[in-house]
Amino acid sequence: MPRTILHLDMDSYFASVEQQANPSLRGLPVGITGKPIESTIIVTASREGKKFGLKAGMPVWEAKKLCPQLILYPGDASKYLALTQRFIDILKRYTPMIEVSSIDEVYMDITKEAPHYGGAVRLAQSIQRDFKNELGKYITATIGIADNKTFAKLIAKRHKPNGIGFVDPEELPELLATTQVTEICGIGRRIEKRLSRLGIWTLAQLGQCPLSILKSEFGVHGLFYKAVGMGQDPTPVVPYTEIPPPKSVGHSRTLPPDIRPREMALTVLRGLCDLVASRLRKHGYMARTVHCGFSLEVMSGHYGKQTTLALPTDDGATLYEACMRILSQIPIHPESMARIGLSTSNLVDEKGVPIPLLAEDQTRRRLNRAVDVIQSRFGNSAIQVAAAALPRKLPEHVGGFAETSTFDFSSN
Numbered sequence: 001m002p003r004t005i006l007h008l009d010m011d012s013y014f015a016s017v018e019q020q021a022n023p024s025l026r027g028l029p030v031g032i033t034g035k036p037i038e039s040t041i042i043v044t045a046s047r048e049g050k051k052f053g054l055k056a057g058m059p060v061w062e063a064k065k066l067c068p069q070l071i072l073y074p075g076d077a078s079k080y081l082a083l084t085q086r087f088i089d090i091l092k093r094y095t096p097m098i099e100v101s102s103i104d105e106v107y108m109d110i111t112k113e114a115p116h117y118g119g120a121v122r123l124a125q126s127i128q129r130d131f132k133n134e135l136g137k138y139i140t141a142t143i144g145i146a147d148n149k150t151f152a153k154l155i156a157k158r159h160k161p162n163g164i165g166f167v168d169p170e171e172l173p174e175l176l177a178t179t180q181v182t183e184i185c186g187i188g189r190r191i192e193k194r195l196s197r198l199g200i201w202t203l204a205q206l207g208q209c210p211l212s213i214l215k216s217e218f219g220v221h222g223l224f225y226k227a228v229g230m231g232q233d234p235t236p237v238v239p240y241t242e243i244p245p246p247k248s249v250g251h252s253r254t255l256p257p258d259i260r261p262r263e264m265a266l267t268v269l270r271g272l273c274d275l276v277a278s279r280l281r282k283h284g285y286m287a288r289t290v291h292c293g294f295s296l297e298v299m300s301g302h303y304g305k306q307t308t309l310a311l312p313t314d315d316g317a318t319l320y321e322a323c324m325r326i327l328s329q330i331p332i333h334p335e336s337m338a339r340i341g342l343s344t345s346n347l348v349d350e351k352g353v354p355i356p357l358l359a360e361d362q363t364r365r366r367l368n369r370a371v372d373v374i375q376s377r378f379g380n381s382a383i384q385v386a387a388a389a390l391p392r393k394l395p396e397h398v399g400g401f402a403e404t405s406t407f408d409f410s411s412n
Contacts, residue, residue, distance in 0.1 A: 004120050005237060006108040007144040007152035008127070010087070011161035013104035015046035017083055018073055020138035029067050032075045033060060040256055043075055047161055080104075083135065088240075090130050094123065099237045107149050109237040120145045124164045148233035151175075153185055172231045176204040184228055194218075195225075203229050245347070249279050249287070252341020260336040265294070269323060269340050274316035276344060284351070286312035287344030292323035293330075295339040303330050312348050319344065 010016070014032040019025045029049035034040040042063050045054035052067035064070055084103050091098050097109035110123055117123035124143040131139055144156025146167035155165035167175065180202060181187050181195055194217060200206050206214075207229030214222030227233055251272050255265055269292075280287060293304020305326045313319065323342050327333075 010104035014044040020136040150233035248345040250343025273319040277316035280314040288346035290322040
């Protein structure tokens with residue numbers, strides 16, 4: 001039985017949330033930023049801002065050059081997560097088959113439910129009406145409908161903002177012939193170059209390429225590329241209630257100019273190590289592998305390496321020590337960094353890790369748990385390691401938004 005998959009993408013989400021909450025921002029070009037607003041990048045631009053060519057990831061100075069009247073507004077992660085919870089609650093009324101892809105993007109398998117609404121398009125229209133009535137007229141979503149996730153997302157992008165797109169099976173051949181491979185999520189510039197060397201620029205050409213060639217060039221990923229080139233994608237919608245355990249836990253930060261000197265960047269890294277360690281403990285995991293890296297410019301290449309620890313850990317100090325060893329092995333030692341971060345992988349259940357034998361390690365473990373309790377009640381800044389503390393203005397300098405994995409969408 002053919003599936004009916006719906007891809008829902010909130011329109012200019014962070015900016016729209018602020019415009020809904022603050023009428024004085026409505027109808028104006030708004031750019032949501034980190035903090036401080038003058039020394040970071042545009043996270044989201046409002047519809048009005050996008051008309052000037054503003055894009056996510058664009059430096060503030062460049063955005064202001066394109067749109068001198070741009071209004072910069074600092075982002076508020078808690079506000080956006082709260083609204084995400086509200087729109088997820090609305091979607092639950094339609095189906096439990098909801099996969100939360102990001103804070104502003106979900107997939108829904110409505111194969112069983114669509115007939116009860118007179119079809120998928122009418123169901124999508126009903127969702128849009130609910131959003132307008134319950135969330136506000138500035139909170140809109142674009143919806144794509146297809147028999148698989150890849151093409152539902154593709155068609156949604158073509159109907160922004162606040163539209164509904166449907167992939168008609170009879171029109172699929174024309175769609176494949178006119179769609180560039182780079183329009184598919186996951187096919188970036190490097191893959192595009194490799195495909196172009198094979199004479200492939202469109203999805204139709206991708207589907208016509210022998211599977212043996214694609215597998216030889218891309219390994220197991222060749223199977224996916226072949227399927228997409230034929231208009232297929234068997235990937236299931238994984239409901240938020242069935243999210244598998246994480247394969248990695250990490251965090252990185254883009255740094256404003258005054259926090260980029262090496263010593264200050266390393267101080268930020270120390271804080272990120274504590275943050276990642278706290279997340280590991282929250283989920284009951286310890287990590288064996290640590291990757292650390294940095295970028296010299298916001299949109300430039302990444303320098304990084306990884307190491308495997310002798311024993312798994314969920315301790316921020318241990319992660320930081322590993323990161324410092326990694327950084328010492330990277331050939332270049334810059335005086336400043338624009339972005340820095342770490343990720344942990346090769347995760348194991350903490351219950352399977354023996355209790356430390358040394359009294360010092362046991363004390364550190366108890367201390368970490370105590371810190372978790374305090375931070376859960378009073379916030380991350382309530383208590384922290386001195387080595388990770390920049391001046392009080394640090395929280396205003398280092399922006400960033402919470403991961404959806406840290407928010408429980410299954411409540412209520």
